[in-house]
Amino acid sequence: MELIKRPRRLRGGANLRKMVRETRMDKSSLIYPLFVMEGNGIQEEIPSMEGQYRYSLDRLPYKLEQLEKAGVNSIMLFGIPDHKDEVGSGAYAQDGIVQKALREAKSRFPEMYYVTDVCMCEYTSHGHCGVLCGHDVDNDKTLELLAKTALSHAQAGSDMIAPSDMMDGRVAAIRKELDLGGYTNIPIMSYAVKYASAFYGPFRDAAGSAPAFGDRKSYQMDFHNRREGMKEALMDIEEGADIIMVKPAMSYLDMVSEISKAVNVPVAAYSVSGEYAMVKAAAKMGWIDEERIIGEMAVGAYRAGAQIYITYFAEEIAKMMEEGRIG
Ligand code: PBG
Numbered sequence: 001m002e003l004i005k006r007p008r009r010l011r012g013g014a015n016l017r018k019m020v021r022e023t024r025m026d027k028s029s030l031i032y033p034l035f036v037m038e039g040n041g042i043q044e045e046i047p048s049m050e051g052q053y054r055y056s057l058d059r060l061p062y063k064l065e066q067l068e069k070a071g072v073n074s075i076m077l078f079g080i081p082d083h084k085d086e087v088g089s090g091a092y093a094q095d096g097i098v099q100k101a102l103r104e105a106k107s108r109f110p111e112m113y114y115v116t117d118v119c120m121c122e123y124t125s126h127g128h129c130g131v132l133c134g135h136d137v138d139n140d141k142t143l144e145l146l147a148k149t150a151l152s153h154a155q156a157g158s159d160m161i162a163p164s165d166m167m168d169g170r171v172a173a174i175r176k177e178l179d180l181g182g183y184t185n186i187p188i189m190s191y192a193v194k195y196a197s198a199f200y201g202p203f204r205d206a207a208g209s210a211p212a213f214g215d216r217k218s219y220q221m222d223f224h225n226r227r228e229g230m231k232e233a234l235m236d237i238e239e240g241a242d243i244i245m246v247k248p249a250m251s252y253l254d255m256v257s258e259i260s261k262a263v264n265v266p267v268a269a270y271s272v273s274g275e276y277a278m279v280k281a282a283a284k285m286g287w288i289d290e291e292r293i294i295g296e297m298a299v300g301a302y303r304a305g306a307q308i309y310i311t312y313f314a315e316e317i318a319k320m321m322e323e324g325r326i327g
Pocket of ligand 1: 129165201272
């Protein structure tokens, strides 16, 4: 055979393969989602997310120490309040669970970077991501509460605000409130391209945030849509979003790819609870090689164009990077 091009030439040995790798990753681009709850001495495993826990404030330092050791220096905080009401007042309370966690964690681990999820669903008695008007979420009334929540996070020490509610105009509303409060330098990472997805199932178990009736389809996106994702991303950038997130990750890498080519802000991919649960369950059955699957999922997100990867596997991935097995 007279073959001029032989792609296999560049695959002949580990050194060479690594030299020509196209995707390089770094631990600093990982964000680990963390659930904090009221109470004392609690470290509760989430049944549908083996290996992931809800922590009470006093247990938080153990986890943060572990993360720092692994080289994971960014977390995203989710709060589990012990009181829910119609308007989700726990979300913006000065002594709300996330606000308390921020104060506590920041004083002990000032080197960590704290992103906070801004949404109402963990705090409303009906489990929807905003205040209701009849059976639907009232967009504009919800904006006021989201802005208030974001400001209270910033006041408690949040380094970055990540709104996940999917209300129209929330980035603008939050930006305005943060600026008025003097927090012009706190970035917003918008869950801009967030689909109504069954992949969030285990998270809703973890946070007790499943909607009491109906679903989230009147605010989260229909997963059949691609151009609408671009519309959401561009709108959020116009409103002042500093980083655009695509969520979930694995079944939505087309969106990561397309958006990362079209915009000039960093793009984040969130590998959500259902992705984590599937890997854990199949690995437990002995049907897949957990570590290699985790690596492929992570590299896939970066290869698609993500610069930031939010994942419950952050510690495992950091270890794989450290040992040179991926990236
Ligand atoms: C809050 C929120 C959700 C997730 C992140 N922020 C749940 C939802 O929209 O129902 C899901 C994260 C995951 O599944 O890991 N709205």
